[in-house]
Amino acid sequence: MRKFLFFLPLSLLAWEITVPSLVKAYKRGAYKRVCLQGYYIFDKLKKDENLLSMYAFSCLRSDYINRLAVPILILGKTPESRKNRSYFSLILAQKNLLISALADKEDFSNLKLPNTNHLISKVFNLYFQKKFKRVDNIYTAQEGNVTYEIWLEKTKGNYPYLVVEVEKEGKKRKHIYK
Numbered sequence: 001m002r003k004f005l006f007f008l009p010l011s012l013l014a015w016e017i018t019v020p021s022l023v024k025a026y027k028r029g030a031y032k033r034v035c036l037q038g039y040y041i042f043d044k045l046k047k048d049e050n051l052l053s054m055y056a057f058s059c060l061r062s063d064y065i066n067r068l069a070v071p072i073l074i075l076g077k078t079p080e081s082r083k084n085r086s087y088f089s090l091i092l093a094q095k096n097l098l099i100s101a102l103a104d105k106e107d108f109s110n111l112k113l114p115n116t117n118h119l120i121s122k123v124f125n126l127y128f129q130k131k132f133k134r135v136d137n138i139y140t141a142q143e144g145n146v147t148y149e150i151w152l153e154k155t156k157g158n159y160p161y162l163v164v165e166v167e168k169e170g171k172k173r174k175h176i177y178k
Contacts, residue, residue: 034058
């Protein structure tokens with residue numbers, strides 16, 4: 001066991017994460033990698049709002065939207081970063097409102113929020129337009145040739161989180177938003 005513990009830190013040192021390597025990964029569309037590895041060099045990324053936005057968009061595109069909370073607090077020096085901050089805040093708020101509506105039967109039907117092209121915004125709007133049908137604890141909506149299913153699951157700590165499954169052209173993709 002001691003050999004394994006000694007080996008692990010050495011293997012992490014060999015896996016050097018640099019800002020240029022993350023920028024390259026982002027340009028290739030390796031968003032999950034940028035989000036996960038960017039966490040380890042966040043102190044470097046937060047010094048430049050373009051890099052911080054790159055990190056936040058990567059986390060958003062790879063369904064790690066809770067990681068948007070810290071960039072939201074930091075972004076704001078430039079018009080572009082304020083726009084990004086608003087976008088990230090909206091999606092995070094929609095996710096949390098949707099969880100409250102499903103878990104606690106809260107009624108937010110009079111709430112008007114802007115639309116985005118993100119999946120969370122899509123299901124948020126469909127839900128509050130009452131286009132979902134509930135069967136047991138799964139809500140299903142059809143829009144064109146796309147079927148959306150949403151439901152809640154719970155973490156080990158008993159916190160609810162949102163699951164969205166999208167079916168299009170016979171292919172299903174599950175998104176988990178903790």
